[in-house]
Amino acid sequence: MVLEGLVSIHDHGYVHCDIKPDNILVFPSSTSRQDSYEVKICDFGNSLEIGEVPLCWEINFPWLGTAIYMSPESVRDGIAHVSLDLWSVGCLVLEMYTGVIPWEGLELDEIATRLLSGKSPEIPETLPCDAKDFIQTCFSRNPEERGSAHELLLHPFLPRPQVEEEDEKTTEEKTSNSFLSNLFKLRIRRRGSKKKLAKDDVAVSDMKPLKLRFWKTKTVKRTLTKVLGLKKSTDFFQFSVRSLRFSTYFIFMKV
Incomplete structure (x- = not known):
């Protein structure tokens, strides 16, 4: 759901610039299922238009948002781009799996140095293959290789929404029931025509010509x-x- 929110934000020409657990709100879902939740993105105080450079950005303090979730290119040139939010999503997923924040124990200068030197937060080998591939995509050194939020939604790591599966199942059941119903009606009609023919004892083909x-x-x-x-x-x-x-x-x- 975070990516779905980013799709909307990016389509409107903005970058959130501060995707992190503190800015993700979780609510009980309005659907009938008790174990489902809705996720919403909050705190747009650092949001910028795509391509914008904030006035507060400086080489000595090159952070558009929370430092441990920032991307290398944002630290290097300070330009807000959608790739920054995708890098932050990778940090978010990594933290969800490990329970540890990215760059734990490092100072801001050390984090900036590692980012500019081509390093990214370490991904444990114990993670599932799809999860590792998803995070590695978000941590691509080339921002263009991260794709877009819409493209990441199609990644195998993300399961298909269960609502769609239920809708498809319901549609298939309706189609099957409709087919069986029509078939049953057809059989009744055929039986009725046979009974009527037996009652009259004369078939249409047996009638004498004029x-x-x-x-x-x-x-x-x-x-x-x-x-x-x-x-x-x-x-x-x-x-x-x-x-x-x-x-x-x-x-x-x-x-």
Whole structure:
């Protein structure tokens, strides 16, 4: 969470310049889990804009923040850069593992001399490989090799947030349940169609095709005359003009 906070700070164009345990606050998480906590960064009194050199920085006192958490380049030229915060994160993780502050027992002049000579706090060999690699990345002599806070968030040393894993698991369960539900509905529909077919005892494919029968005009004329009760052919002609249009053949469908 400290790196997530640094991502936001750096994206806004600032460097905290004093990342250390005293400036990290831990709160109970607002989530339902009882063993989770939220971490917040505080004390922005030493914060500077990226590339800024504070007026208080001097060669005789080359510290932008707390000396034991400062990076070599900040001691050398006093320029605030995001790489300073990443070096401080390495010191923070190292102290969390060992329980000992960086450069313990050394005076400020000795710390400055060691930093300018290319040395960094000692990393115990007993640390896990991922932890050692993470700290070594933060302690890179070339500031550009430390990358950014966002890149460090992707380091194997940092586990994936459990919330994301739970969300993915929930999504997979929902997808699986939805698939099973649709499959079950499909089976019910198929069973229903089979029962209906058995009840009717006649399949659609077993139905007889339609037959066409053609009737001539004279036959139709005689039939309609009888049905309508027309006495004369002239009456039929007048009726046909008003109501019907006769063609050469009339088509009647018969099953």
